Amino acid sequence: MAPACPDDPLRIRFCGLDFANPVVLLSGCVGFGEEYTRVAGFSNRDVGAICLKGTTATARLGNAPHRIWETTGGMLNAIGLQNPGVEAVVRDILPTLDFSETRFIANVSGSTVEEYAEVTRRFDDSPIDAIEINISCPNVKEGGVAFGNDPEMSARVVAACRQQTSKPLITKLSPNQTDIQANARRCIEAGSDAFAVINTLQGMAVDLRTRRAILGNIQGGLSGPAIKPIALLKVYQVAQIARPHGIPIIGQGGIASAEDALEFLIAGASAVGVGTALFYDPLIVPRITAGIRAYLDAQGMRHVGELVGSIQALSGTPGAPHCP
């Protein structure tokens, strides 16, 4: 167990769960929770929570290679929800995780509303701490972002999952939509307890030698520092809708330093997600948490919660900052 330290300036409650700090490892980047422990010096105890790989009702092989491509300031991926199916995850994988180390969050996906509900029901009857609804995966033909870009479909998926569980439900919102605030509003009405903002942006790359798309799936999801400004704005926008309801946000998209994480907290995120940056620096999380601590000290703040949504009005602008 992490030492019980009620005065720890980084320890937070997120949807009633105890997070050692606000840093969350993101779904799709860390397998089913044990993969990064291969790296000497890495510990699951150093993170607030870990989101497990997207899980569907039955096993999926995922997309054909290639699945990965570096871009300017980031990368494309098109994994395609490769996973062994929810039964194997609950039966074979969850018992191998040490739940005293951190909080583990399942990531639920599907091709139909019924599949999302079925997977959620199975996770409800498991030791998993919370459930993230992935209505924003850009790399599958059905479900995923096809649901997440339509507020009514998003709400239907959230409502169907809500019926299956009393565990905290976190809805992962897509940046590939016109009005993320309308979507957030509908998901709150449908019973979402929290948001993860954002998933990857849709993109592609072309091989000039062959004139073919590089990714086996043609299109993929863009992540990394290149998308940070977009993610930050989306977090700021969703916070306008969610914070009045007391709905917290895990801000994510290109976070690669303590400074990045602080921007998201100030813009309205209660926690911050790290994914692609791990690929470059597997030991980045302790650096981020140390940087947040140092900033709090410098600002004379006693707890990270004081930072959340603390963005100030531009000087000369009357009233609270408004959302564009």
Place this chain on the structure above:
Amino acid sequence: MTSAHRGTIFLETARIVAHHSPAPEQWLLTLEAPECARRAAPGQFVHLQCDPALPMRRPLSLLRVNPDQGWVEILYKVIGQGTRQLAQQQTGQALSVMGPIGQPFRPDPQRPRALLLGGGVGMPPMIFLADRLRRDPQAKPCVFLGSELPFPFPIRPSRVLIPGLPADAIGTLALLEDWGIPCRLSSARGQPGCHAGYVTDLARAYLTPLDAATRDQTALYACGPEPMLRAVAGLAREFDLPCQVSLEEFMACAVGGCAGCVVPIHTANGIAMKRVCVDGPVFPAAAVYPA
């Protein structure tokens, strides 16, 4: 219960001890990485920061390691942006190295006649495996290497007879023969001393005259471009020999977290998408290229 794999990959800030280009487009890089050097086995690789400005690392196979002196050596070819940037890095600078990573070659002690086949950028792990096998008094390795580019090591006429080989296969790598390991070279570009053809031509010529008892002591180990590995798997099937191949794929995390580097592998339960980084890079050839 947690995994036995914990703490097996090391992140080191490695000083560049030496870095030079022994032949066109190819570079030899020596890094001070004692934790990696102490544990690395042939077939394993490192995930290397080529330049602080690039968002992703690059997986590069190990050519040689010195556990006592704490260095690892990498031979790479300049192919894309990552390796182009890497070639700019100077001796004395430091690079972040993650390693050693992956399942190594597992030589079969029942089959001491190890035939090692390397093509192009697939040469390094075969030289590393040869370096390990020369320390095993039972092992009788033989190495065939093929390259379309000039070889990055000195070539000389071989003084060791290998029965059955074509008359134009004269040259050997001095490095390997100084280790007492028979070696021949091939190049479809007609390099002096090299067999004009493929490395699999040499392998076929080597295997054909073997009697049944000798063949039962033989196993194949290969790394190289996909068409070469497919051909090697075909040879293994034809001569009924066990064969291990090392694969490559674009890679992001290199620790098994992202499933970005998977390849289809045939298992008893059908096709499985296996991660080149931690399930491989070495796989049984029959599982990659079934009959």
